[in-house]
Amino acid sequence: MKILVPVKRVIDYNVKPRVKMDGTGVDLTNVKMSMNPFDEIAVEEAIRLKEKGVATEVVAVSIGVQKAQDTLRTALAMGADRAILIMTDQEVEPLAVAKLLKAVMDEEAPGLVILGKQAIDDDSNQTGQMLAALSGRPQGTFASKIEVSGDRVSVTREVDGGLETVSLALPAIVTTDLRLNEPRYASLPNIMKAKSKPLAQKTPGDYGVDIAPRLTTLKVVEPAKRQAGIKVGSVDELVAKLKEMGVAA
Ligand code: AMP
Numbered sequence: 001m002k003i004l005v006p007v008k009r010v011i012d013y014n015v016k017p018r019v020k021m022d023g024t025g026v027d028l029t030n031v032k033m034s035m036n037p038f039d040e041i042a043v044e045e046a047i048r049l050k051e052k053g054v055a056t057e058v059v060a061v062s063i064g065v066q067k068a069q070d071t072l073r074t075a076l077a078m079g080a081d082r083a084i085l086i087m088t089d090q091e092v093e094p095l096a097v098a099k100l101l102k103a104v105m106d107e108e109a110p111g112l113v114i115l116g117k118q119a120i121d122d123d124s125n126q127t128g129q130m131l132a133a134l135s136g137r138p139q140g141t142f143a144s145k146i147e148v149s150g151d152r153v154s155v156t157r158e159v160d161g162g163l164e165t166v167s168l169a170l171p172a173i174v175t176t177d178l179r180l181n182e183p184r185y186a187s188l189p190n191i192m193k194a195k196s197k198p199l200a201q202k203t204p205g206d207y208g209v210d211i212a213p214r215l216t217t218l219k220v221v222e223p224a225k226r227q228a229g230i231k232v233g234s235v236d237e238l239v240a241k242l243k244e245m246g247v248a249a
Pocket of ligand 1: 006007008009036038039061062063064092094097114115116117118119120122123124125126127128
């Protein structure tokens with residue numbers, strides 16, 4: 001079974017984003033970029049399934065700028081077998097990403113597609129679900145455990161107040177949650193080896209997909225600054241303050 005893992009190049013999760021002066025978006029100049037953390041978890045899970053003998057090949061795919069090659073090389077260094085870069089300088093919205101991934105699915109016929117549950121830059125949490133709808137395949141979102149058995153995959157999902165386990169017919173779409181696994185670091189020899197693994201270069205046009213944006217960003221603003229705290233001398237004073245602020249009755 002082949003596993004397809006879409007990986008997105010995003011602003012590194014340790015970086016504090018700066019909003020552009022004109023409020024049109026986040027300033028990405030000279031900012032460290034990395035693989036979306038949920039996608040690292042997806043790559044790790046795919047590699048573990050290969051190590052268990054469940055999968056035979058892991059293919060990483062990214063849609064984005066030329067530099068997204070680095071993200072794919074990271075996936076290859078972790079253990080993916082080959083990669084596909086669908087190159088564009090345009091911002092690509094989740095629906096366009098899902099359409100491109102559907103086209104890749106048609107070409108590659110994977111048994112499983114493992115995506116992150118959300119990209120930490122746009123926080124959309126849409127692509128996996130849209131891909132499931134476009135491909136007509138079952139979906140298991142927010143996975144904290146994945147077990148493949150025969151032609152089915154059982155996915156344990158993190159839902160409010162507990163865990164739900166669903167059984168899906170393969171091919172299926174799964175999205176990862178934080179507790180699924182702890183991704184490995186790529187070793188230096190594997191980073192070197194990854195340089196010679198195959199990386200195909202494509203464009204959205206190769207798949208006949210229109211990636212024109214459908215949304216207009218009106219404005220992006222920094223989160224409101226947190227107010228400094230105040231010290232109170234007693235519980236009575238605390239209650240009085242809370243009442244004053246309209247927090248307590
Ligand atoms: P989103 O719906 O944007 O929150 O993204 C959910 C998941 O879809 C991500 O964790 C990735 O696995 C995948 N994805 C989104 N955008 C891209 C992209 N440009 N290239 C590859 N995978 C993507």
